[in-house]
Amino acid sequence: MSKVDIFELRLAHQDGTLAVLEVTGYINNEAGEAISQRARQLLSDGHRALLFDLQGTRIINSIGISLLLEVLEAVLAVEGTLAFCTLSASIAKTFQIMGLAQYSRIFPDRSSALAELSPKR
Amino acid sequence: MAEARRLHVVLTPAPNAELEAARAVEELAEGLGFLRDTLDEVKLAVVEACLNALEYSGGRVDVELTAHSDAPPRIEIEVTDRGPGFDPAAVPPPRLENKLHASRKRGWGLELMRRLMDRVEIASRPGRTQVRMVRSR
Numbered sequence: 293m294s295k296v297d298i299f300e301l302r303l304a305h306q307d308g309t310l311a312v313l314e315v316t317g318y319i320n321n322e323a324g325e326a327i328s329q330r331a332r333q334l335l336s337d338g339h340r341a342l343l344f345d346l347q348g349t350r351i352i353n354s355i356g357i358s359l360l361l362e363v364l365e366a367v368l369a370v371e372g373t374l375a376f377c378t379l380s381a382s383i384a385k386t387f388q389i390m391g392l393a394q395y396s397r398i399f400p401d402r403s404s405a406l407a408e409l410s411p412k413r
Numbered sequence: 414m415a416e417a418r419r420l421h422v423v424l425t426p427a428p429n430a431e432l433e434a435a436r437a438v439e440e441l442a443e444g445l446g447f448l449r450d451t452l453d454e455v456k457l458a459v460v461e462a463c464l465n466a467l468e469y470s471g472g473r474v475d476v477e478l479t480a481h482s483d484a485p486p487r488i489e490i491e492v493t494d495r496g497p498g499f500d501p502a503a504v505p506p507p508r509l510e511n512k513l514h515a516s517r518k519r520g521w522g523l524e525l526m527r528r529l530m531d532r533v534e535i536a537s538r539p540g541r542t543q544v545r546m547v548r549s550r
Contacts, residue, residue, distance in 0.1 A: 297429070320429060351435065351453065351457055351460060353457070354464070354520075354522045355464070359518075362518065368513075380453060382453035382454045382529075383453075386457065389528045389529075390507075391508070391509035391510075
């Protein structure tokens with residue numbers, strides 16, 4: 293497995309009910325499980341908007357995608373927001389094919405996502 | 414007519430074995446002038462074909478990749494397994510609305526292959542399934 297494929301998940305930022313997770317590497321079944329678990333934990337801690345920054349990811353396989361659907365279900369259950377930013381063109385196309393783009397918010401970069409999703413003060 | 418370049422990859426069930434085929438796509442495409450984003454789409458389609466083949470056959474999977482530099486420059490991939498086979502016409506296109514709240518959320522692979530590649534042909538019978546995919550630059 294080359295270095296660019298190695299999965300990493302990092303909580304990069306928290307602001308009130310918003311949590312930003314940085315994802316790097318290949319999203320397969322194990323990575324999808326890790327993302328799903330972390331998302332559920334953040335939701336149970338009271339976060340209501342989850343932003344996934346996928347700048348470091350080039351491939352999400354269909355098993356990883358199906359686990360993202362679990363995250364979507366969990367977010368919808370608490371009437372929260374699922375968002376993604378910095379998607380590669382192929383991942384954006386994949387989300388479009390699946391219809392995931394209809395149920396989540398997609399931003400070109402993290403700063404535009406934060407401007408929209410950060411709690412207003 | 415330009416000569417085609419070929420690579421043959423043999424996969425056996427192992428964690429992330431499908432990435433070997435994705436790397437072969439990258440290696441073979443060098444010099445064909447594919448955009449990185451287009452190559453990512455080809456790589457995902459190959460990953461999906463290999464995941465299905467590895468999962469349903471449970472054994473060896475052969476991946477034959479061919480790069481054609483004559484017009485239009487294109488990559489052709491054949492993924493062959495020796496599993497029980499299936500009827501591709503009997504696989505309904507997945508719908509997100511049906512997958513949400515369903516216990517089985519998988520089943521996107523075939524749809525992704527069909528939508529990401531220019532051409533996908535599946536020949537399947539008990540003991541041999543071959544997925545042939547083509548993507549032009």
